[in-house]
Amino acid sequence: MRIAMIGSGYVGLVSGACFADFGHDVICVDKAADKIAALKEGRIPIFEPGLDELVASNVEAGRLSFSTELAEPVAWADVVFIGVGTPSRRGDGHADLSYVFAAAREIARSMQGFTVVVTKSTVPVGTGDEVERIILQERPNADFAVVSNPEFLREGAAIDDFKRPDRIVVGLEDERARDVMSEVYRPLYLNSAPLLFTQRRTSELIKYAANAFLAMKITFINEIADLCESVGANVQEVSRGIGLDNRIGSKFLHAGPGYGGSCFPKDTLALVKTAQDSGTPVRLIEATVAINDTRKRAMARKVVAACGGDVRGKTIAILGLTFKPNTDDMRDAPSLAIIQALQDLGARVKAYDPEGMAHAKHLLDPSVVYATGPYDCAEGADALVIVTEWNQFRALDLRRLGEVMAKPILVDLRNIYARDDVERLGFSYTGIGTSTRRDYRVGMAAE
Numbered sequence: 459m460r461i462a463m464i465g466s467g468y469v470g471l472v473s474g475a476c477f478a479d480f481g482h483d484v485i486c487v488d489k490a491a492d493k494i495a496a497l498k499e500g501r502i503p504i505f506e507p508g509l510d511e512l513v514a515s516n517v518e519a520g521r522l523s524f525s526t527e528l529a530e531p532v533a534w535a536d537v538v539f540i541g542v543g544t545p546s547r548r549g550d551g552h553a554d555l556s557y558v559f560a561a562a563r564e565i566a567r568s569m570q571g572f573t574v575v576v577t578k579s580t581v582p583v584g585t586g587d588e589v590e591r592i593i594l595q596e597r598p599n600a601d602f603a604v605v606s607n608p609e610f611l612r613e614g615a616a617i618d619d620f621k622r623p624d625r626i627v628v629g630l631e632d633e634r635a636r637d638v639m640s641e642v643y644r645p646l647y648l649n650s651a652p653l654l655f656t657q658r659r660t661s662e663l664i665k666y667a668a669n670a671f672l673a674m675k676i677t678f679i680n681e682i683a684d685l686c687e688s689v690g691a692n693v694q695e696v697s698r699g700i701g702l703d704n705r706i707g708s709k710f711l712h713a714g715p716g717y718g719g720s721c722f723p724k725d726t727l728a729l730v731k732t733a734q735d736s737g738t739p740v741r742l743i744e745a746t747v748a749i750n751d752t753r754k755r756a757m758a759r760k761v762v763a764a765c766g767g768d769v770r771g772k773t774i775a776i777l778g779l780t781f782k783p784n785t786d787d788m789r790d791a792p793s794l795a796i797i798q799a800l801q802d803l804g805a806r807v808k809a810y811d812p813e814g815m816a817h818a819k820h821l822l823d824p825s826v827v828y829a830t831g832p833y834d835c836a837e838g839a840d841a842l843v844i845v846t847e848w849n850q851f852r853a854l855d856l857r858r859l860g861e862v863m864a865k866p867i868l869v870d871l872r873n874i875y876a877r878d879d880v881e882r883l884g885f886s887y888t889g890i891g892t893s894t895r896r897d898y899r900v901g902m903a904a905e
């Protein structure tokens with residue numbers, strides 16, 4: 459198959475490289491000349507484990523190339539994927555579809571022969587219909603089919619997720635497109651990944667429903683964690699205890715500082731807007747969005763409490779800035795809200811992240827001091843706060859930390875340390891949903 463990938467950001471680049479690795483011929487297109495120039499020189503503009511080797515080997519094999527021009531690749535392709543961004547629109551939270559529609563218009567002008575146009579970007583229900591309308595408007599006689607094929611990959615594990623998906627969802631209204639999409643994904647369903655064909659609108663909604671459900675699951679366990687703290691229970695054991703029930707499942711039940719990233723915050727908000735507009739509000743998701751928004755900043759209160767009620771003039775060391783490990787992505791990262799809140803309360807902030815500091819410098823107050831490593835970050839600090847669970851933070855030498863810190867206080871927002879181990883070394887320990895409180899008694903409210 460000949461595939462043109464319009465948009466070489468996260469989803470476009472990973473998908474394009476993986477399709478090439480399946481043996482298809484792929485041209486990744488992007489308007490950003492610096493991005494395409496970098497890719498042509500073998501430099502990958504995003505941090506994703508394994509992507510540089512995957513791109514290099516497929517470029518060398520002659521199956522993957524890059525272009526800033528859309529017309530030729532589209533004319534050449536059997537399948538054109540739209541993988542451009544759909545950020546939250548400023549002001550109203552709806553997904554901004556201007557890049558998708560602009561791409562559709564340009565694709566329409568250049569298509570030759572029967573062409574399958576696939577939206578891979580996360581797009582609200584009905585976008586496929588609009589893309590179809592735009593193409594027909596530009597080229598009333600064009601021979602094409604518009605397909606929805608959402609992407610479920612996670613940053614940091616993107617290549618593995620793409621190559622070993624739980625399922626592939628394809629929404630279409632045209633039988634010819636079914637054959638083409640079957641051919642595109644043949645290497646995967648031969649590996650027994652279920653290929654779910656459905657209608658286009660259903661496919662578009664599946665993506666939002668999946669992300670909203672996962673965001674809700676995280677938010678559920680985060681609220682249970684708060685409850686654990688109030689009543690003296692342990693959220694990790696609650697999580698294990700409920701997750702072993704197959705109907706619930708153990709994944710996405712790690713309590714933490716709230717979800718962030720490029721997808722959950724924007725997609726939950728977009729689903730809320732779509733549902734409100736259609737007169738069918740999704741109240742569980744509305745609550746999820748509101749709870750998660752307040753949670754991030756509220757994490758600063760945990761730090762304040764761990765510091766004895768005040769952080770004014772104190773130095774707080776933050777380990778981990780990105781929204782999760784193995785990425786340099788800072789979008790909607792909990793660290794942003796937590797650091798801002800600590801600074802508002804008068805704290806001095808030092809921070810270290812293995813990959814995120816370059817982006818963080820543009821987003822955080824210039825007074826933040828960036829460290830060269832975890833021990834440098836902890837030097838002289840009144841408390842150390844783990845915000846992102848990078849592997850290199852999982853086995854810190856606590857004795858050494860204790861020696862360099864002004865006060866041995868650890869706030870572990872990802873529960874990567876065991877309270878007993880840390881306290882044994884003379885630290886005070888605050889985790890998520892793991893308090894040792896024993897003052898709650900049954901019937902307390904009735905008294």
Ligand code: UDX
Pocket residue numbers: 609610611612613614669672676709710711712713714715716717718719720721722781782
């Ligand atoms: C997510 C979806 O998983 C993926 O299917 C979709 O295509 C894009 O959005 P991603 O944003 O890369 O992927 O990261 P993910 O690993 O899902 O984590 C999202 C956020 O949830 C992170 O901030 C993470 O720390 C948080 N999280 C995740 C938790 O707090 N607890 C968990 O148990 C799982």
